[in-house]
Amino acid sequence: MSGNFLRTESRLARLRGRIIGLLTVSLALTACSSLPEIRPSAAPVQADIRERCRSFFPNEPHALTHAIEARLPDASRSAALGIVLVDPARKMVHSVIMTVEGFVLFEARHQGTLAVNRAVGPFAEPDFAEKIMADVRLVFLPPPGRLTGAGLLENGFPVCRYEDDEGLARDVLASRDFAWAVHQYDGSRHLSRRVSAYSRNAAGMPERIEISRLRFPRYGLKLTLLQAERLSADDERLKP
Numbered sequence: 001m002s003g004n005f006l007r008t009e010s011r012l013a014r015l016r017g018r019i020i021g022l023l024t025v026s027l028a029l030t031a032c033s034s035l036p037e038i039r040p041s042a043a044p045v046q047a048d049i050r051e052r053c054r055s056f057f058p059n060e061p062h063a064l065t066h067a068i069e070a071r072l073p074d075a076s077r078s079a080a081l082g083i084v085l086v087d088p089a090r091k092m093v094h095s096v097i098m099t100v101e102g103f104v105l106f107e108a109r110h111q112g113t114l115a116v117n118r119a120v121g122p123f124a125e126p127d128f129a130e131k132i133m134a135d136v137r138l139v140f141l142p143p144p145g146r147l148t149g150a151g152l153l154e155n156g157f158p159v160c161r162y163e164d165d166e167g168l169a170r171d172v173l174a175s176r177d178f179a180w181a182v183h184q185y186d187g188s189r190h191l192s193r194r195v196s197a198y199s200r201n202a203a204g205m206p207e208r209i210e211i212s213r214l215r216f217p218r219y220g221l222k223l224t225l226l227q228a229e230r231l232s233a234d235d236e237r238l239k240p
Contacts, residue, residue: 035169035189038149038159046150052174053150053160055204056197057142061087061231061238064140064205066223068097072122073217080105082223085231086140087238093136094238097123108133109240128217135211135221138182139195143170180206186215203228 041049068080085094092111098104106123108116110133119129145164153159158174167187174180179200184193192215197206209223231238 033191035185036153036171038151038153038161041151049150049158049174050147050160052158053172054142056172056174056180057088058086058140058205059088061085061089061233061235062205063227063229063231063237064225065227066209066225069222071220073125073128073219074122076122081226084136084140085237087231087233088141089233090238091141092238093133093140095133095136097132106132110137111240115240125217131213131217135193135195135213138170138184138193139197139209139211143172143182145170201225201228203230 040046062085064084064086066082066084068082070078070080072078079100081098081100083096083098086092090111092109094109095106096104097106104118105120106129107118108114108129114130114133116129123129123132143162143164145162145168147160148163148169149159149161151159153173160172160174162170162172164170169185169189171183171185172180173183179196179198181197182193182195183191186192192213194210194212194214196210197208199207201207205225205228207225209221209225211221211223213219
């Protein structure tokens with residue numbers, strides 16, 4: 001009986017951790033529609049926050065398969081499968097989106113420049129491919145640009161801020177355990193994209209990701225992790 005009790009307590013502890021992670025990210029999501037102020041922290045605290053921010057992104061090549069629920073710009077909804085190849089060392093992402101029957105709707109690769117191999121239906125709209133791949137990079141690669149701040153938001157949430165030469169700012173909101181988020185602000189310092197990730201598995205991969213574009217064209221994606229495969233650097237699938 002004591003063994004069953006301990007296992008039950010362990011499950012409850014994990015559940016409590018997940019609930020706390022969800023609540024803290026939810027609090028952060030509702031906090032700021034414009035670029036918030038970062039309150040400076042002591043050097044050891046800043047170092048811990050910076051390390052947490054880096055830990056959310058893969059540091060080795062991976063192949064990731066997700067079930068996708070999409071809310072498209074025309075307000076239609078659809079279900080699809082997505083495969084992402086990510087190679088952090090090369091700053092490369094390759095994305096394939098297909099129907100559940102296996103028909104490829106979209107395939108593109110970004111490694112410095114964007115190469116679209118296939119785009120049909122809504123994915124063929126002007127600039128839509130570029131926006132989709134920007135989402136993929138936002139989720140799976142560390143933010144580009146310079147780290148310009150690390151500390152706490154007004155609500156006490158740990159954050160790292162990266163700013164690039166195009167005037168975009170990206171905040172990585174760094175919950176300690178099971179949840180994290182990335183907020184992207186445009187040149188006017190208004191929130192334009194939002195990524196929320198929940199329930200990191202034993203390998204550190206989020207089991208659920210939500211992506212929202214808050215400027216025209218508005219759309220949303222919900223990704224549920226089906227499979228994560230670590231790849232070697234010379235895997236054929238990573239080559240152009």
